[in-house]
Amino acid sequence: MTTTAPGWGILGAGGIAGSFARDLATGGHRIAAVGSRDAERARSFAERHSIPAAHAGYRALVDDPEVDIVYVATPHSHHLEHALLAIDAGKHVLVEKAFTTTGDDAQRLVDAARTKGVFAMEAMWTRFLPTMVAARERVAAGDLGEVVSVVADHSQMLDLSPGSRLIEAALGGGALLDLGVYCVSLAHAFLGPIERIQAAGVVDAAGVDHRGAAILEHASGGISSVTFSMETLGSNRAVIAGTEGVIELEPAFYAWTGFRRRHASAHGTAAETFAAELVGRGMQFQAAEVERCIAEGRLESELMPLDESVAIMRAMDEIAARMR
Ligand SMILES: NC(=O)c1ccc[n+]([C@@H]2O[C@H](COP(=O)([O-])OP(=O)(O)OC[C@H]3O[C@@H](n4cnc5c(N)ncnc54)[C@H](OP(=O)(O)O)[C@@H]3O)[C@@H](O)[C@H]2O)c1
Known part of the structure; x- marks a missing residue:
């Protein structure tokens, strides 16, 4: 018996949607349709990525019977609305x-998916990369001892010219939601729930943060320190430090990269070099996780659980408030 791969529907034909479509092509996934607010943009996106159906408008996309999973690739401000549209369509x-843009909105999204009985996940693609799989394995094997600290920077010089969604408060612009979230998510993944937060940032007159830093105290006793900027280049490194060893994720830590693991003692003797073997950009691994969960009848991923996405957004709420 042959089974057809689930059909992906891409909602919003913008920048990251194109990267996602290219990466899915590397992994044998099936993109059934794309939906754009603009019919011509949908058509040209579909042509570029050999997608069989192009829809004018998001309603037509989520109603397409060939679409099983909707990938929401719109600005932060619209994630909740567009996710609810898809969830309501089953x-x-x-x-x-x-x-989302707030912890409360994240909870709303999660509640809607659970009520409807559909799968939902935040597209935190970093978690599913081979690098992170290996890092988690080293931690689980006790190679780092007890993990007590995470230090992460995500700083890029982005295009902030007029019209960019990054500087539009109404579109959920700002460095924290776009870049800082990777650092907070990494810290949460390796140190667990966050109890206390200190933060500072530079916020423009429109209320959009351009750069910032936060210190997070975790219930485990761990401490993480995160920096993010959308107007300067930074190290883009991350360090996961334990009582017996350390993993240094090479730049850009949030993407498909390599790491060096060192022993904590003896001036950090190198224990391992993990190299990345790139196939595409790496967004296909999260898609594989979604398909695996759905095939197994799961409504969420244990690697990126829904309650954790909500908790991360609640921490982000507090960082945002303290930056102002
Ligand atoms: N995973 C990653 O590595 C990565 C990288 C970059 C961005 N992202 C995330 O992906 C999301 C989109 O970012 P992007 O850089 O792809 O943005 P983008 O290039 O501006 O594309 C966003 C798309 O959303 C749609 N849209 C719907 N309502 C809109 C509105 N009111 N204003 C503007 N666009 C609207 C548009 O598509 P149509 O007009 O075709 O409908 C637009 O092309 C964000 O959440 C961002 O954080 C992820």
């Missing part, structure tokens, strides 16, 4: 990071 959802 479709599974993979929602770009940051999951």
Whole structure:
């Protein structure tokens, strides 16, 4: 018996949607349709990525019977609305990071998916990369001892010229939602729930943060320190430090990269070099996770659980408040 791969529907034909479509092509996934607010943009996106159906408008996309999973690739401000549109149509959802703009909205999204009985996940693609799989394995094997600290920077010099969604408050612009979320998510993944937060940032007259830093105290006793900027280049490194060893994720830590693991003692003797073997950009691994969960009848991923996405958004709420 042959089974057809689930059909992906791409909601929003913007920048990251194109990267996602290219990466899915590397992994044998099936993109059934794309939907754009603009019919011509949908058509040209579909042509570029050999997608069989192009819809004018998002309603037509989520109603397409060939679409099983909707990938929400719109600005942060619209993630909740577009995820709810898909969920109401009975479709599974993979929602770009940051999951929503607030913790309350994240909870609303999660409640809707659970009520409807569909799969939902934040598209925190970093978690599913081979690098992170290996890092988690080293931690689980005790190679780092007890993990006590995470330090992460995500700083890029982005295009902030007029019209960019990044500087539009109404579109959920700002460095924290776009870039800082990777650092907070990494810290949460390796140190667990966050109890206390200190933060500072530079916020423009429109209320959009351009750069910032936060210190997070975790219930485990761990401490993380995160920096993010959308107007300067930074190290883009991350360090996961334990009592017996350390993993240094090479730049850009949030993407498909390599790491060096060192022993904590003896001036950090190198224990391992993990190299990345790139196939595409790496967004296909999160898609494979979504398909695996759905095939197994799961409504969420244990690697990116829904309650954790909500908790991360609540931490982001507090960082945002303290930056102002
Ligand atoms: N995973 C990653 O590596 C990565 C990288 C970059 C961005 N992202 C995330 O992906 C999301 C989209 O970012 P992007 O860089 O792809 O943005 P983008 O290039 O501006 O594309 C966003 C798309 O959303 C749609 N849209 C719907 N309502 C809109 C509105 N009111 N204003 C503007 N666009 C609207 C548009 O598509 P149509 O007009 O075709 O409908 C637009 O092309 C964000 O959540 C961002 O954080 C993830």
